[in-house]
Amino acid sequence: MPSPTPPARIGLIVLATVIIAALVSISLWPTHVDQALDIDPRFHRLVESCANVAFYLPLGILARICLPRVSGAVVIALGCLTSGCFELLQAVLPIDRTPAIIDVATNTVGVAIGWWVAGAVERDRRGD
Secondary structure: OOOOOHHHHHHHHHHHHHHHHHHHHHHOOOOOHHHHOOOOOOOHHHHHHHHHHHHHHHHHHHHHHHOOOOOHHHHHHHHHHHHHHHHHHHHHOOOOOOOOHHHHHHHHHHHHHHHHHHHHHHHHHHOO
């Protein structure tokens, strides 16, 4: 992937800032983010897992664009580490959040899917 032009680079920096700010804000929100939603308890875990995947997917896309020389394995490991750190913070900070290892797993899947999708789009644009 060619290096982005200066205006595109600024756009990527702004986008990265927004994505990271959203990750921090939602991950460390003082109460359960889905508290106001009326989700059927039978489907709560499924809805939460899908939301976690969707929430971390942009991080994988952004990593693929901004770090084209970094392997997918490293990006996925960093996504897992990032998610694990947020879950640990939820456990130790005085906030009403429930850390869960399944959240780390689904967040990591989101990063992996995002990285893969960005690569597929890039290959399609090149005609590979």
